[in-house]
Amino acid sequence: MHTPAESRTAPRWIFWLLPILALAIPLATNPYTQFIINAMLIYTLVTLGFSVVIGNLGQLAFANTAFFGIGAYASAMAGNALGLPWLLTVPLAGLAGAAGGFLASAAALRGIRLYYLAIVTLAFGELMRWFYTHAGALTGGTDGLALDRGDIFGLQLNSDTVQFYIFLLLTTLLVAGTVNLLRSRLGRAIVAVRENEIATASLGIATSRIIVTAFVWSGFVVGIAGAMFALHTGRVFPESFGLTQLIINFAMVLVGGLGSVIGAVLGAVALTALPEYVRAFPGMEEIFFGVIVMVVLLVMPKGLASLLRRVSPIFHETHHRD
Amino acid sequence: MLMQLSIAGISQGAIYALIALSLTVIYRSTTIVSFGHGDFVMAGAFLAYILVIGLGFAFLPAGLLAIAAMFAIGIVFSRGLIRPIRGGPHIGLALMSISFGFALRGIARLVWGREVLPMPRVFDVDPIFVGSIIITGDAIFTIGIVAVLLAAFFILLHLTDIGKMVQAVYQSERGARLIGIDVSRFHDFSWGTGAALGAVGGVLIAPVSFLHPDLGASFLIKGFAAMTLGGFGSLGGSVIGGLLLGLAEQYAGAYLNTALIDITAYLLIILVLLIRPRGLFGRKVVIKV
Numbered sequence: 001m002h003t004p005a006e007s008r009t010a011p012r013w014i015f016w017l018l019p020i021l022a023l024a025i026p027l028a029t030n031p032y033t034q035f036i037i038n039a040m041l042i043y044t045l046v047t048l049g050f051s052v053v054i055g056n057l058g059q060l061a062f063a064n065t066a067f068f069g070i071g072a073y074a075s076a077m078a079g080n081a082l083g084l085p086w087l088l089t090v091p092l093a094g095l096a097g098a099a100g101g102f103l104a105s106a107a108a109l110r111g112i113r114l115y116y117l118a119i120v121t122l123a124f125g126e127l128m129r130w131f132y133t134h135a136g137a138l139t140g141g142t143d144g145l146a147l148d149r150g151d152i153f154g155l156q157l158n159s160d161t162v163q164f165y166i167f168l169l170l171t172t173l174l175v176a177g178t179v180n181l182l183r184s185r186l187g188r189a190i191v192a193v194r195e196n197e198i199a200t201a202s203l204g205i206a207t208s209r210i211i212v213t214a215f216v217w218s219g220f221v222v223g224i225a226g227a228m229f230a231l232h233t234g235r236v237f238p239e240s241f242g243l244t245q246l247i248i249n250f251a252m253v254l255v256g257g258l259g260s261v262i263g264a265v266l267g268a269v270a271l272t273a274l275p276e277y278v279r280a281f282p283g284m285e286e287i288f289f290g291v292i293v294m295v296v297l298l299v300m301p302k303g304l305a306s307l308l309r310r311v312s313p314i315f316h317e318t319h320h321r322d
Numbered sequence: 323m324l325m326q327l328s329i330a331g332i333s334q335g336a337i338y339a340l341i342a343l344s345l346t347v348i349y350r351s352t353t354i355v356s357f358g359h360g361d362f363v364m365a366g367a368f369l370a371y372i373l374v375i376g377l378g379f380a381f382l383p384a385g386l387l388a389i390a391a392m393f394a395i396g397i398v399f400s401r402g403l404i405r406p407i408r409g410g411p412h413i414g415l416a417l418m419s420i421s422f423g424f425a426l427r428g429i430a431r432l433v434w435g436r437e438v439l440p441m442p443r444v445f446d447v448d449p450i451f452v453g454s455i456i457i458t459g460d461a462i463f464t465i466g467i468v469a470v471l472l473a474a475f476f477i478l479l480h481l482t483d484i485g486k487m488v489q490a491v492y493q494s495e496r497g498a499r500l501i502g503i504d505v506s507r508f509h510d511f512s513w514g515t516g517a518a519l520g521a522v523g524g525v526l527i528a529p530v531s532f533l534h535p536d537l538g539a540s541f542l543i544k545g546f547a548a549m550t551l552g553g554f555g556s557l558g559g560s561v562i563g564g565l566l567l568g569l570a571e572q573y574a575g576a577y578l579n580t581a582l583i584d585i586t587a588y589l590l591i592i593l594v595l596l597i598r599p600r601g602l603f604g605r606k607v608v609i610k611v
Contacts, residue, residue: 060413112595114412115355116554119546120595123588126543130585243539247424250417258413282435283535286428293421297407297414 014314019172026161034160035232036273041167042228043268047252048178048261049222055259056182057214058194060114063104063121064249066128067219069241071097071226073132076145076236081138087152090170090227097223098216105215109208125246132238144237147230157231167228174221179261181217182317190214191259244286251289254296257303262315266304325455327572333461335548335568336468337523341541342548342560343475344519350492350555351512354404354415358423359520359545360538365426366392366521367528367537368434371441385525389518396517400510408509423538430535439533460530467526471519472561479557492555540584547587550594553604562602 025037050064074096075089084092107120132139139145149157156162181187189210192200201207230236248271256267271292278284296303308315341363348356356362366388373384399422407414450457479485491498491508499505523541531537548567552559567587575583594601 054413058411058413060416107595110596110599112599115416116550116595116599118355118357118416119550120592122546123543123591127585127588127592130588134581247420250420254417281432283428283431283433286431287425288428290421290423290425290428293417294403294425297418297421298403301407301410301414 012314019168022168023165026164031160034164038160038163038167038232040269040272041164041171042225042232043252043272044171044265045174045221045225045228046249047256047268048175048264049218049220049225050249051253051256051259051261051264052178052182052190052214052221053218054253055257056187056190056194057211058191058259059108059211059215060118061104061108061121061215062118062246063100063124064218064222065241065243065245066104066121066125067097067100067222068226068229068245068249069125069128069132069236069238070100070219071223072230072236072240073139073145073226074223075227075230076147077138079147079150079230080145085150085152086147086157086227086231087166090224093227093230094220094224097226098220100223101215101217101219102212104219105212108211108215125241129238129241132241139238142238144235146235149231149234158234163231167232170224170228174224175261175265178217178221179317182261186210186213247286247289247293251293251296254293255303257305258301260303260305260317262308262317263303263305266308270304323576327576328569329455329457329461331569331572332565333458333464333568334571335565336465337527337541337564338544338548338567339561339564340468340471340523340526341520341545342552342564343472343557344516344523345545345549346555346557346560347519348512348516349549350557351488352400352404352509354412354419356419356513356516357416357542358419358421358426359516360540360542361423361426362392362396362517362520362538363524363527363541364430364533364535364538365395366524367533368430368524368535369521370525370528371439371533374441375439381529385522388525389521392521392524393514393518396514397510399517400513404509404513405506427535427538434535437534441529441533464526464530467522471522476557540587543591544587547590549601550591551601553601556601556603559601559603 026034029037046064046068049067053059053061053064071093075086075093078084078089078092079086104121104124107124108117112120133142135141151157152162152166182190189200189205189207190213192203192205193207193210193214197207200210229240233240252267252271253264254267255263255271256265257263271289274288278288300306305315305317341359344362345356345359348354348359369388369391370381370384373379373387374381377384379387403418403422404415407418449459450462479488487498487503487508490501490503491505495505498508527537527541544567545564548564549560550563551566552561552563567590570590571583571586574586
């Protein structure tokens with residue numbers, strides 16, 4: 001069927017130009033800017049995974065930093081304990097994150113919603129952080145776990161440029177995968193659960209399966225981002241996955257636009273670059289993120305993506321009314 | 323040993339009860355969970371600290387001023403930041419309180435840097451010995467002040483018109499509006515009261531613990547645990563939940579492992595929500611399709 005919405009979003013292949021153009025980025029960067037750009041790719045996935053659960057599925061689940069940490073630690077631990085090369089730890093990190101997503105969805109399936117879900121997932125994240133700190137030999141405690149980056153087909157993985165191309169590939173694949181997921185019947189069911197769960201169930205859709213799928217996909221994407229983060233920083237600490245990380249993730253989702261894939265990219269890029277300037281004083285970063293979230297909530301609740309949608313209809317992502 | 327632990331548990335639990343109560347006050351009257359509440363507690367403690375150490379106030383007026391200031395901040399927050407998005411999705415409301423608290427924490431860190439600040443002891447009286455049990459001055463004062471506050475609060479809620487108003491808005495916001503209650507102002511007032519009660523907790527912990535900008539986070543989780551255990555929205559439940567959490571922490575720390583003190587609250591939240599989501603005294607909350 002050729003709906004108006006379909007024709008508006010027709011030239012979607014244009015978006016494939018973005019990663020292709022991005023291939024040239026390392027030509028124009030110094031190590032520092034390349035490092036930041038790599039972080040943008042990681043945070044794109046973190047934001048995207050988070051947005052699927054809180055934006056598309058509409059669940060108040062705060063376990064995103066838990067998925068991120070689980071992925072990062074899974075990658076570092078598999079590399080250290082099993083001696084796996086980093087690339088092979090990536091799918092492991094994704095699966096570990098997906099398992100975390102499954103656990104979080106179990107809470108949602110128990111009928112725990114809204115604030116209860118927020119609190120129980122917050123506790124889940126803090127519990128994971130306690131585990132990283134106290135599981136000494138396994139996780140390195142508060143000192144964290146150093147990564148032996150190694151190489152891949154002879155290319156040194158501690159090179160920011162090599163990392164960039166790997167991250168670009170992973171991010172592109174996962175973003176495309178998420179777009180396809182959200183555009184499928186399943187994706188519309190995810191949004192339907194957000195809008196009215198009981199009505200969705202009455203249409204014969206197994207809502208519990210939808211909720212589990214969204215959480216597991218979110219955990220998978222964010223878990224892989226965790227493995228990328230471990231490679232990027234070379235060492236994972238418990239403190240990287242605390243409440244500060246959570247609010248940064250929130251700010252990225254919100255600034256970009258809740259439940260929007262384009263928004264996830266925009267939010268991650270904008271907020272990874274900006275705070276570099278406010279890190280000079282202790283506390284400035286927190287004030288910055290706090291104030292940004294408050295301002296966005298008040299004046300632009302649909303985020304940067306909503307501005308783009310005004311510019312051109314090609315940025316419309318949905319086949320339903322917002 | 324058991325008695326000694328119980329006294330420590332109740333003294334700590336009294337603070338948790340206070341924080342859980344302050345969260346419940348806001349939740350019951352506005353149906354919003356104040357995710358930035360830990361930072362209200364922190365801000366209360368810090369304001370008291372500035373007044374005592376920086377400006378040379380005595381502890382009592384400093385504490386009262388800090389509590390009044392947090393009452394005002396709660397009202398301003400409700401009026402300026404919550405009211406404009408009140409009709410919006412829950413996620414926005416939750417985020418607003420998180421980010422406001424986050425900004426407060428940033429301000430505290432900007433002013434104090436990364437130091438950990440000790441405040442001189444206030445309740446510096448000799449401990450009382452009852453048989454072999456030692457009861458410290460801190461414990462007596464904390465438990466005493468919290469008990470008086472709770473009593474005043476329950477009288478206010480059960481024997482006055484304000485209590486009836488709270489009940490009316492809780493049952494039906496629209497109905498309350500129809501009988502002439504200014505619900506928006508009532509919400510502002512509730513946020514103020516919640517923030518002030520949280521600040522009482524902060525003022526009470528200031529002299530007996532080290533102050534740092536991140537201290538709110540753990541109290542927030544403990545407040546949640548107490549609330550969850552007692553049953554969301556139940557005022558009496560939140561107090562009992564707080565006391566039980568204080569006791570559980572002490573027992574788990576002494577009889578099992580000291581590292582468990584930190585995560586008793588998390589485990590309690592997860593266990594209660596998975597086994598009996600309504601807590602001890604709450605109403606049924608589970609959504610079933």
